[in-house]
Amino acid sequence: MQIIAAFRYAIAGIVYCVRKERHMKIHITAALLVLAAAWNWRLSRIELAVLIVTIAAVMAVEMINTAIEALVDKVSPEFHPLAKAAKDAAAGAVLVQALAAVGVGYVLFWDKLFK
């Protein structure tokens, strides 16, 4: 696959997730707010790097969750315990990453907000 076409498909995947997933819109809004706060409090370069990786990880896991949901809906529209396991595990991955992001936010911003 040509590299330009590969990029086009990847962008289409991101656009699909943003359009379809309400959670992606929430993640993007939160990311913009957090980046504004990082700029306001002049986070160090390393803090900013951690923040960027965390934001990207949350969005990437959410997109993988969307991919798994789409695949499960395609191959198993009817109820199946394995379909449930796949969707629940994917949702669990999003939760784990979101909790980690809250932890990162706490470490980076708590002192600046409350001291």
Ligand SMILES: Nc1ncnc2c1ncn2[C@@H]1O[C@H](COP(=O)(O)OP(=O)(O)OP(=O)(O)O)[C@@H](O)[C@H]1O
């Ligand atoms: N085909 C299925 N077989 C068994 N359980 C399912 C199936 N589809 C959904 N479920 C159960 O319902 C839950 C919610 O599924 P759903 O597809 O509505 O995902 P969601 O997390 O609400 O995502 P979204 O809100 O993005 O659509 C799953 O986590 C799973 O437990």
